[in-house]
Amino acid sequence: MMTDTVEVAFTGTIGAFSLDAAFTVPATGVTALFGPSGCGKTTTLRSIAGLHRIGSGRCVVGGDVWQDGDSFRPAHQRPIGYVFQEASLFAHLSVRRNLLFASRRGAATGAIAFDDVVGLLGIGAMLDRSPQHLSGGERQRVAIGRALLSQPKLLLMDEPLAALDHATRDEILPFLHLLHTTLKLPIIYVTHDMAEVEHLADYLVLMSSGRVVACGPLAALQSDAALPLAARRDATVSFDGTVGNYDTSYGLLTLHVAGGSFVVPSAWIAPGTRRRVQVAARDVSIGTSPAESTILNALPARIISRSPAGEYELVVVLGLGIDGNGARLLARVTRQSWDRLGLAVDRAVYAQIKGVALT
Amino acid sequence: MDALSPEIWTAIRLTVELATVTTVLLLIVGTPIAWWLSRSGSWWKEAVAAVVALPLVLPPTVLGFYLLVLLGPDGPGGRVASLWGARTLAFTFPGLVLGSTIYSLPFVVQPIRNAFAAIGPRPLEVAATLRASPRRAFWTVAVPLARPGFLTGAVLGFAHTVGEFGIVLMIGGSIPGQTKVLSVAIYDFVETSHWGEASILAGGMVVFGFAVILAMMLLEKRIGQSGV
Secondary structure, eight states, rough: OSSSSSEEEEEETTTTTEEEEEEEEESSEEEEOSTTTSSHHHHHHHHHHTSSSSSSEEEEEETEEETTTTEEEOGGOOOOOOOOSSSOOOOSSSSSHHHHTTTTTOOOOOOOOOHHHHHHHGGGGGGEEEEEEOOOHHHHHHHHHHHHTTOOOOOOOSSTHHHHHHHHHHHHHHHHHHHHSOOOOOOEEEEEEEHHHHHOOOOEEEEEEEEEEEEEEEHHHHTOOTEEEHHHTTTTEEEEEEEEEETTTTTTEEEETEEEEEEOSSSSSEEEEEEEEEEGGGEEESSSSOOOOOEEEEEEEEEEEEETTTEEEEEEEESTTTOOOOOOOEEEEEEEHHHHHTTOOTEEEEEEEEOOOOO | OTTSSSHHHHHHHHHHHHHHHHHHHHHHOOOHHHHHHHHHOOTTTHHHHHHGGGTTSSHHHHHHHHHHHHHHHTTTTHHHTTTTSSSSTTTSHHHHHHHHHHHHHHHHHHHHHHHHHOOOOOHHHHHTTTOOOOOHIIIIIHHHHHHHHHHHHHHHHHHHHHHHHHHHHHHHOOTTTTTOOOOHHHHHHHHOOOOHHHHHHHHHHHHHHHHHHHHHHHHHHHHHTTTO
């Protein structure tokens, strides 16, 4: 048994809802539980936290058995942090007392320091205020800080952005990013918003009607034509690359990914930095030669598979590189174009990419 | 205050003493009942709630009758009393406290139960995810958040004990300094045609009752505005 994993298997019913969810994910980075409302993501997360006790369940985190057969460790004995959809701050305590609730003696001790969390989340100015006088975004930041200061070994987040408006969401997202990069804390993140998944997740668990549809690294699931993600109109593949050269005269950054390199308009970033890029299927077209055009990125690739998307279009999976063994991309093309260019599976082509989003 | 005889002062002191002891006891007994009623999913919790609420609808004489049987020499109360050489718990101060506690229980349990229910499960779940044991979550989260319910319950329990009559008369009688509380004193004054004393006490009770209810309404309004 691997000890650096989160292993989960819950079978049972709650009211009329039946859950049968099993997956094993690495206990590092961000794992997103993604699916439509009512698919059982929150129930699964609550079961991991010990807030629900599912009929028959098994939950092993980093080698520690939290639930198995008749053994069940109650929520307050599990080293978790939990961020609810609504901040749920204690109304009778100041922001500071909320943050320090988990530390018995009123002072944070442990690997995650009080000042670091306050600085990271930018909540220093509101420590002595009452939660009632905070904005929605501020409250959610305090709630995240409070969860972190309980010194968790696993952070569980249940749609922490869903109750916020767009502007506030954009205010919090960078903090979540920072969390991810500064703290080596595994996160399980429930969401029904694909944009959040693309932004944050390393690993993805796809759920539907109480079942796990697929589970794996984000890019692998995004580029799997057999899964519903690839058929979405906004289908996108995210991958992490290493920053290379910077062309100061044109403001263009080179980013190396498996099997090729992208050129992206961007401000300067230190070479060697890991950054994530997103490429939407509708921004990728397929050419049989590296034609002269205004498109910056035309990378050699090979066609891996094709599958219909609606009546007139196809979703094509491309593998970057001459041999097609590099990172996978999706391209959305019409059936007419496919036939006109005489495309076929395993054929060497050029992936012409109109837009690469750097996050 | 020369108008008040020592007899009246004794009755006032006894009444306040009884109401204070009873209120403390009501909070100690009522809080766990209210907590259980607000949290339990058990099907017979409403049956328990109905038993707690019975004093609201029963004539005090019915309760008084049963208490008399229980506290008397042949009941369990008599056996308890024999521990310190007494014959019965009826017609004693402890007996009065017990009767008052049972009689005023619904007035304390109901507001505390409502306050606990109004908190909802979320704050306690949050406390659990922050490593608080159920006991710690109760004291540091549930009780402070339910404070308005405790205030209302304590005030109602106190005032209702001050205002009870029938049950006191049944199980307490009218022993000065032991069981003769204000309501009984008024009754005795009227029986013996001491109209002056009776009217002073009756008037005082009206003022007290009005003040308590007004204070509570103002308090509830203030708490409601502060959004707690």
